[in-house]
Amino acid sequence: MSDVQRFDYAGTGLEDSVPQAPWELVSRWVREAQEAADERADVYEPSAMAVATVDRTGLPDVRTVLLRFLDPRGPGFVTSRHSQKAAQISDTHLIAATLTWAPLFRAIRFRGVAQQIESDITDEYWGGRPWGSRISAWASRQSHPVASRQVMEDTVRDLAQRYPDMGNPDDVPVPPDWVGYRIHPQEVEFWAGRPDRLHDRIRYAAASPADLDDAAAWSTTRLQP
Template sequence: MDYIGHGLDESELAPSPYLQARAWIDEAIERAKSSNVLAEPTAISVATVDASGQPNVRTVLMRFFDERGPGFVTNLESAKSEEIRVNPRVAAALTWPWLYRAIRFRGRAEPLDREEVHAYFDHRPYGARLSAWASQQSRPASGRAELERRWAEAQDRFPDTGDPEDVPVPDFWGGWRVRCDEVEFWAGRANRLHDRIVFTRVGEGSLADPDAWQVSRRQP
């Protein structure tokens, strides 16, 4: 199957990686509203390296994206969090096959501010807030029954009264944001002559600061 994407030309490129990524993310979200193909347009794959140098990758939901970079929430005792504390260098990717687009982020992971974590947690559905307490993320489980039992215990501990503060944020639950040094925009084209436009950090500014980034093109 050949690719029929529009591609990405330098003449169409936004002046900063934030504006370019924001435009693509917003379009993917809008397309997802009318298509089952893009059911999770903010699903982002996050790659880390463990203490032995073995790479690890998993897909989570990108819950934050602003001028500081993409962010996600997780158990702070999970495998990904433990690996980030040992080596904060990470890579992440948003991929939309049916739009023939992808964005790659490379940089260092930093903890999300607790204020951001609390604000996000309060907007999660009641059951999802309970699951943050019930799941010992990445740890071995004897079976499904163990997870269901822990969830029921959390439900008994934090009954639902309709108040977002019914379920407090666990101390062991938070998130990470990728402070990017490189952002690559991939756009598929016919004959596999894809476009790869890369923003590389050359200054201290945010993703929205054009002067902090240098633009180049890579071979597909």
């Protein structure tokens, strides 16, 4: 293709000396991406995370969700039990995800198993969502066909009448299909874009899924770009 756009990557990269466990870098890069979004127009939705699962036949599936939880046990997100990703997680428990911040020349990849997040944590997060987002979650049977957009909008209107916005976290009850998943990682890879495509890649690997701050569990390898 003669019209391929080319961009050089001016990232600062990763030094040879990296933490023994990935948590320090994960938490710092996520924080710095969030800070950059407050200051730069080219860093938008820094919590966007591509999540990949596989169905029972082994066919992979990928979609974008929002990173809503992050602690040393791994990154987490919320969804519906009716969704395809929930069904695939139930079948295989296998999961992978990527956080990519192209303007910052950074990305983090996770591979591991999905664990359901404790309901008290996801319920607390539910109460902090905007009222409209809570209504939409009730209106949508995620991943299932619908006759038209009008059907969804009619459902939203009916639910808005049932659960009016009073400005309280419990205006809309937690739906029965509300669920959160945590990616308990076995591999974590950091990518830092460098000039001339000579990028830095550092991969952390554990013998089995491990907490991100468990220094004894992780080994590191520098990968060629």
